[in-house]
Amino acid sequence: xxxxxxxxxxxxxxxxxxxxxxxxxxxxxxxxxxxxxxxxxxxxxxxxxxxxxxxxxxxxxxxxxxxxxxxxxxxxxxxxxxxxxxxxxxxxxxxxxxxxxxxxxxxxxxxxxxxxxxxxxxxxxxxxxxxxxxxxxxxxxxxxxxxxxxxxxxxxxxxxxxxxxxxxxxxxxxxxxxxxxxxxxxxxxxxxxxxxxxxxxxxxxxxxxxxxxxxxxxxxxxxxxxxxxxxxxxxxxxxxxxxxxxxxxxxxxxxxxxxxxxxxxxxxxxxxxxxxxxxxxxxxxxxxxxxxxxxxxxxxxxxxxxxxxxxxxxxxxxxxxxxxxxxxxxxxxxxxxxxxxxxxxxxxxxxxxxxxxxxxxxxxxxxxxxxxxxxxxxxxxxxxxxxxxxxxxxxxxxxxxxxxxxxxxxxxxxxxxxxxxxxxxxxxxxxxxxxxxxxxxxxxxxxxxxxxxxxxxxxxxxxxxxxxxxxxxxxxxxxxxxxxxxxxxxxxxxxxxxxxxxxxxxxxxxxxxxxxxxxxxxxxxxxxxxxxxxxxxxxxxxxxxxxxxxxxxxxxxxxxxxxxxxxxxxxxxxxxxxxxxxxxxxxxxxxxxxxxxxxxxxxxxxxxxxxxxxxxxxxxxxxxxxxxxxxxxxxxxxxxxxxxxxxxx
Numbered sequence: 001x002x003x004x005x006x007x008x009x010x011x012x013x014x015x016x017x018x019x020x021x022x023x024x025x026x027x028x029x030x031x032x033x034x035x036x037x038x039x040x041x042x043x044x045x046x047x048x049x050x051x052x053x054x055x056x057x058x059x060x061x062x063x064x065x066x067x068x069x070x071x072x073x074x075x076x077x078x079x080x081x082x083x084x085x086x087x088x089x090x091x092x093x094x095x096x097x098x099x100x101x102x103x104x105x106x107x108x109x110x111x112x113x114x115x116x117x118x119x120x121x122x123x124x125x126x127x128x129x130x131x132x133x134x135x136x137x138x139x140x141x142x143x144x145x146x147x148x149x150x151x152x153x154x155x156x157x158x159x160x161x162x163x164x165x166x167x168x169x170x171x172x173x174x175x176x177x178x179x180x181x182x183x184x185x186x187x188x189x190x191x192x193x194x195x196x197x198x199x200x201x202x203x204x205x206x207x208x209x210x211x212x213x214x215x216x217x218x219x220x221x222x223x224x225x226x227x228x229x230x231x232x233x234x235x236x237x238x239x240x241x242x243x244x245x246x247x248x249x250x251x252x253x254x255x256x257x258x259x260x261x262x263x264x265x266x267x268x269x270x271x272x273x274x275x276x277x278x279x280x281x282x283x284x285x286x287x288x289x290x291x292x293x294x295x296x297x298x299x300x301x302x303x304x305x306x307x308x309x310x311x312x313x314x315x316x317x318x319x320x321x322x323x324x325x326x327x328x329x330x331x332x333x334x335x336x337x338x339x340x341x342x343x344x345x346x347x348x349x350x351x352x353x354x355x356x357x358x359x360x361x362x363x364x365x366x367x368x369x370x371x372x373x374x375x376x377x378x379x380x381x382x383x384x385x386x387x388x389x390x391x392x393x394x395x396x397x398x399x400x401x402x403x404x405x406x407x408x409x410x411x412x413x414x415x416x417x418x419x420x421x422x423x424x425x426x427x428x429x430x431x432x433x434x435x436x437x438x439x440x441x442x443x444x445x446x447x448x449x450x451x452x453x454x455x456x457x458x459x460x461x462x463x464x465x466x467x468x469x470x471x472x473x474x475x476x477x478x479x480x481x482x483x484x485x486x487x488x489x490x491x492x493x494x495x496x497x498x499x500x501x502x503x504x505x506x507x508x509x510x511x512x513x514x515x516x517x518x519x520x521x522x523x524x525x526x527x528x529x530x531x532x533x534x535x536x537x538x539x540x541x542x543x544x545x546x547x548x549x550x551x552x553x554x555x556x557x558x559x560x561x562x563x564x565x566x567x568x569x570x571x572x573x574x575x576x577x578x579x580x581x582x583x584x585x586x587x588x589x590x591x592x593x594x595x596x597x598x599x600x601x602x603x604x605x606x607x608x609x610x611x612x613x614x615x616x617x618x619x620x621x622x623x624x625x626x627x628x629x630x631x632x633x634x635x636x637x638x639x640x641x642x643x644x645x646x647x648x649x
Contacts, residue, residue: 013067015082017047017054017094025088028058031301034366036309037227037317040090041123042137044100053098053137055081055106057121058302059273060089063111067095068118069104069134076107089302103134105267110274117274120224120267122306127212127224129231133267140317142240146247150319154373156203156252157321159399159439160565162536163484164526165254166202166492167445168193169219170210170233173489175504186229186238190245197251200492200519201526204252206324208446210239211257214265219446219501221326222293223258224268226310229318243318254322254377255314259307259363260331261293270294278303284344288330290337298331298355308363315371323367325398328380328387331356357396364397375399377441388439403440403483406431411448414474417461418556418578418638425553428577431481432545439540440483444474444491449499457494466579468494468514469608469638472521472601473575476640479525480562480573482539493519517607528599528642533564534571548572548588549625555580557635559587571598572643574635581611582635588625594618595631595643602636611636616643 019039027033040056055067062083066076081091098104109116120127124135144150155161171183174192184192197205212225220230229239243253262278264270269278279294280286286295297303314320330336335343335351346354364376378387378396381404389395409427416424449455460470471494478485490505493515497506509515529535538544548559556577561570572595574587589595596616602608617631624630635641 013079013081013093013095014047015093018056018084018092019043019045019054020056020084020088020090020092025084025086025090028305029088029301031304032308032362032366033305034308034312034370035316036305037123037125037313041121041125041227042098042104042135044098044137044139045094047094047096050096051099052094052096053102054092054094056090056092057081057106058088058090058306059106059108059277061111061273061275061277062091062108064109065091066107067093067104068107069098070102071095071098071104098137100137100139102137103128104137105134108273112274115274117266117271119272122269122272123227124225126228126236127231130212130214130216133214133265135225138236140236140240142237142244144240144244144319146244146319149247149250153247153252153321156250157373157375159540160537162203162530163441164202164529165204165206165441165484165486166197166200167206167208167443167486167488169208169446169489169499169501171216172499172501172504174507177504181504183233186234186242189233190242193242194246194249194251197246198249200523201530202251203526203530204254204321205246206254206322206486207256209256209258209326214263214268217501218263220256221258222261222263222291224263224265226306227313240318243320247319252321253319254324254375255320256326257311257314257323258326259296259311259359260327261288261291261295263293278306282344284338284342285334288337295330298353298359304355304359304362307359308366311363311367312370315367315374320374322375322377322399324377324379325360325363326379328360328378329382329384331360332380332384333382360396360398361391364399365391368397368399378402380404386438398439400439400441400484402443402445402486403431403435403438404443405434406440406442406481406483407444407448410474410477411444411459413577414470415459415461418466421556421577422553425556429550429558432547432550435482435545436540436542441486442478442481442483443486444478444488445486446488446499449488449490452498454498455495456491457496458498462579464514465607466638468518469579469601471518472606472608473577473638473640475518475522475525476573476599476601476642477575479529479535480560480571480575480640480642482545482562484536484539485529487522492522514607517605521601521606524599532562532569532571532598532644534562534569537565538563546590548627555582557582557585561590569644569646572631572645574633574641574643576635576637576639579637581637582633585633585635586622586624586630587633588623588627588630589619589645590627590629591645592619592621592629593645595645597641598644599642600636600639601641602639608639609636611639612641
């Protein structure tokens with residue numbers, strides 16, 4: 001009997017090879033496996049001296065699965081995988097001769113409705129550069145040089161460390177205009193970005209999602225490759241070099257990560273095996289109409305394991321120092337972005353997504369359990385309690401949370417004419433009432449400079465001089481306020497136009513003194529912030545903050561003290577939110593001695609008018625604001641001034 005040629009060639013796949021153990025299957029089905037990238041996907045190995053690739057794919061509703069690619073002319077008859085005899089739904093096989101760089105997909109034939117489709121590998125380490133959509137067989141070999149950083153990074157990432165984050169979109173930070181306006185590669189970015197961030201005094205960079213994404217205009221927030229840096233700028237090793245080089249320059253790396261939803265591209269996760277495998281079948285739970293994307297099914301154990309493995313993959317394989325989890329509110333709430341009747345309540349009739357809560361807690365427990373010296377950060381915009389509190393006390397377990405309330409209130413305040421700000425004084429000081437309820441990051445992010453919102457500079461009220469002065473006040477107020485700091489690229493030199501992902505930042509603006517002044521102000525703020533423990537050590541406890549005067553609403557002036565842990569050093573912050581110069585302005589202070597004027601945003605070097613206090617003042621025993629000592633200050637117009645007092649306890 002002559003067997004069909006396709007059947008004969010299919011036997012070139014060895015089905016007696018597996019990287020999966022019974023324990024792997026158990027944890028996978030339980031939803032607690034956090035290292036699936038070591039087991040599923042494509043792995044270059046040798047079997048009995050024969051080099052090739054082992055493939056494993058979770059497709060429980062498949063009738064047939066083939067690997068198609070460069071090595072078999074994309075013929076689905078030649079290399080057919082075999083379903084494991086357990087109930088895992090995993091198909092696997094070893095294909096000899098497959099080499100690094102090989103392009104491949106999976107031809108999946110479903111059990112249902114004769115559905116078949118070619119899919120990329122959910123666990124691929126590398127993909128073709130978009131708009132091409134094939135996965136690539138790849139290894140992650142790399143010789144790291146950041147051993148010193150990794151051994152000591154707990155000092156840079158702890159909650160009582162200075163954290164000033166520079167948020168970056170890789171494709172538009174700088175471009176090469178003489179080469180068709182192309183983006184920088186990962187390796188080009190490494191040299192330029194490290195030098196710039198280090199000189200500016202930022203402690204960390206945060207990259208908008210680097211995970212592979214088909215639509216560049218999504219900025220990475222619609223992901224198809226949860227285990228691969230985008231091929232637009234180079235290989236996985238090139239991205240490792242970028243991280244490595246930043247680490248060697250003392251700069252931490254945070255990644256945006258999107259476990260909330262994924263796009264509907266045919267080669268991606270949607271309707272993966274002819275069923276709604278990664279997403280919910282019911283669109284009331286499984287589809288974001290606002291984003292035209294699909295919502296992960298956190299009820300499915302294997303999906304939770306997939307997502308947790310993705311997060312820990314970046315921490316392990318790429319030495320990432322933090323994960324910023326996008327759109328946490330959309331994960332937590334079943335009614336997010338939906339009207340009445342468009343969502344399905346949980347088993348208790350509530351709007352909370354119970355499976356998602358479990359997922360987030362397990363994610364944070366796994367991340368901190370394996371890497372206690374990293375941080376997970378939630379972008380969560382509601383009043384959900386205890387986002388940054390441990391799961392064992394009922395929290396979600398994140399290390400920090402973006403302070404969206406501070407951002408909205410503060411930007412709205414700065415958009416108002418200074419004449420009317422006294423009527424909105426409560427909007428300015430309200431954030432302190434809840435500042436210590438979470439471990440907050442004060443974020444002026446990319447979200448505030450897109451979709452017609454204009455630039456930060458454009459949001460400021462007043463004439464041109466006042467706009468720049470207001471922007472300096474905004475930044476100074478942020479650095480004085482409790483909480484870690486984040487600033488999107490371009491803001492540090494007062495880019496005037498809204499961010500455009502297809503263009504480089506407007507670096508040419510630095511030829512103009514007002515923009516130079518803002519950049520120097522950010523530079524000096526970062527260096528003061530890092531040098532003064534009073535400005536960061538007690539960001540998240542009330543002992544680190546003390547109002548001097550929050551009631552001067554008529555003058556739109558606030559003053560407060562920041563303290564270090566041992567009580568030795570104090571920093572006084574005085575903010576004037578009007579263009580009125582105040583002379584002989586008395587401020588009570590907690591103790592006597594000399595108060596050095598460490599920074600003043602009205603200095604001429606920043607573009608200010610040059611009013612100040614001649615480097616500092618001696619406190620006098622004259623009561624004010626309930627304190628026995630006080631300073632008689634000159635408070636410059638539209639300014640923030642920092643005064644340092646150091647004294648042994």
